[in-house]
Amino acid sequence: MVRVTELVIEATGLRCRYGSFEAVRGIDLSVRRGELFALLGTNGAGKTTTVETLEGHRAASAGTVRVLGMDPVADKARLRPRIGIMLQESGFAGELTVAETVELWASVTTGGRRLDVLELLDLGHRARVMVKQLSGGERRRLDLALAVLARPELLFLDEPTTGLDPESRRRTWDLVRTLLAEGTTVLLTTHYLEEAEELADRLAIMHRGVVAVEGTLADVLATEPSRISFALPAGLTAAELPPLPAVLTSHVLDQRVELSTADLQHDLGVLVGWANERGVRLSRLRASHASLEDVFHGVRGAVERAGVAG
Numbered sequence: 001m002v003r004v005t006e007l008v009i010e011a012t013g014l015r016c017r018y019g020s021f022e023a024v025r026g027i028d029l030s031v032r033r034g035e036l037f038a039l040l041g042t043n044g045a046g047k048t049t050t051v052e053t054l055e056g057h058r059a060a061s062a063g064t065v066r067v068l069g070m071d072p073v074a075d076k077a078r079l080r081p082r083i084g085i086m087l088q089e090s091g092f093a094g095e096l097t098v099a100e101t102v103e104l105w106a107s108v109t110t111g112g113r114r115l116d117v118l119e120l121l122d123l124g125h126r127a128r129v130m131v132k133q134l135s136g137g138e139r140r141r142l143d144l145a146l147a148v149l150a151r152p153e154l155l156f157l158d159e160p161t162t163g164l165d166p167e168s169r170r171r172t173w174d175l176v177r178t179l180l181a182e183g184t185t186v187l188l189t190t191h192y193l194e195e196a197e198e199l200a201d202r203l204a205i206m207h208r209g210v211v212a213v214e215g216t217l218a219d220v221l222a223t224e225p226s227r228i229s230f231a232l233p234a235g236l237t238a239a240e241l242p243p244l245p246a247v248l249t250s251h252v253l254d255q256r257v258e259l260s261t262a263d264l265q266h267d268l269g270v271l272v273g274w275a276n277e278r279g280v281r282l283s284r285l286r287a288s289h290a291s292l293e294d295v296f297h298g299v300r301g302a303v304e305r306a307g308v309a310g
C-alpha cells in the first residue's frame with residue numbers, strides 16, 4: 001500500500017517584501033500532518049514574516065502557499081476555525097479575569113476544552129485574577145491556553161516558552177506532546193535549540209531570508225562534522241595514529257588529540273580497533289555528533305561566505 005503523506009503546509013518559492021527590502025527570499029517549506037515542524041533561525045532571519053504569511057496575516061510577494069489545502073489570505077475565513085495561533089503578544093483585555101477571557105474566547109471559537117486547559121497549564125488557581133495582573137510567564141501560558149482551546153488541526157506557536165521558568169516550559173512541552181498525540185500539526189518557532197531537539201520531528205534553520213538546512217534532527221545534525229577527542233597514549237606521536245579516511249581537521253595540543261570527522265562510526269571504529277590491537281588505551285576518549293548549536297554556527301558561516309562569494 002502506498003502511503004501518501006498529507007502536507008498541511010506547503011510553501012514553494014515564497015518571497016516576502018517590506019518595501020524594497022526582501023525579508024524572505026524564495027523558500028520552500030512542507031509540513032506534514034501530525035508532525036511538529038520547528039522553524040529556527042538567527043535574529044531577523046525571516047521566521048515571523050514567514051509564519052505571518054502562512055497564517056494569512058500578510059500576502060506573499062511571490063511564490064505559492066497552501067495551508068490545509070487553501071490559500072491562507074483568500075480563504076482566511078474558512079481556515080480560521082481550523083487553526084490555532086499563539087502570537088508573541090496577544091491583545092486580550094487586561095480588565096477581564098483569566099476565566100472570563102477563556103469563556104469569551106471559547107464562545108467565539110468552536111471549543112470544548114474550556115477551563116481544563118487552565119489546569120493543564122497550571123493556571124487554574126489564577127482563574128479569578130485579572131489578565132493585567134498576570135506575570136509575563138503566566139500571560140504566555142494563557143496565550144497558549146487560548147490558542148489550543150478550540151482543538152485546532154494546525155497550531156502555530158511563535159516562541160511559546162520565552163520568559164517561562166523551567167517547570168512551566170516542561171508543562172508547555174507536555175501539553176504540546178499531548179496535542180501531537182491527538183493528531184494536531186504544529187509549526188513552532190523558537191530560539192531555544194533544546195526545545196526543537198525535544199519536540200521537533202523535522203526542522204529548518206533560516207538565515208537572512210533563506211532556508212539554510214532542513215530535515216529531521218538526525219539529517220540536520222549530519223550536516224556538520226562529528227568530533228572525536230582523546231589523550232595520545234604515552235610514548236606515541238600523532239604521526240603513528242592510523243589513517244582515518246573521513247577526518248576533516250585534526251589538532252594536537254598537550255598530547256590531547258581533537259579530530260572532526262564526516263563519518264563518526266567508521267573513524268571511531270578504525271581508531272578503537274587500532275588501539276585495541278596495539279594494546280594501548282585512549283584515555284579520556286570522547287566521541288559525539290554535532291549539536292544543533294554547531295549546525296547553527298555552521299549555517300551562519302556558510303550563508304555569509306556564499307553571500308560574499310555571490
Ligand SMILES: Nc1ncnc2c1ncn2[C@@H]1O[C@H](COP(=O)(O)OP(=O)(O)OP(=O)(O)O)[C@@H](O)[C@H]1O
Pocket residue numbers: 018021023041042043044045046047048049050
Ligand atoms: N514591518 C517591517 N518593515 C520593514 N522591515 C521589517 C518589518 N518587519 C520585519 N522586517 C525586517 O524583516 C526581516 C525579517 O524579520 P522577521 O521578524 O521575520 O525575523 P525573525 O526571524 O522573526 O527575527 P527574530 O528572531 O529576531 O524575531 C528583518 O530584517 C526585519 O528587520
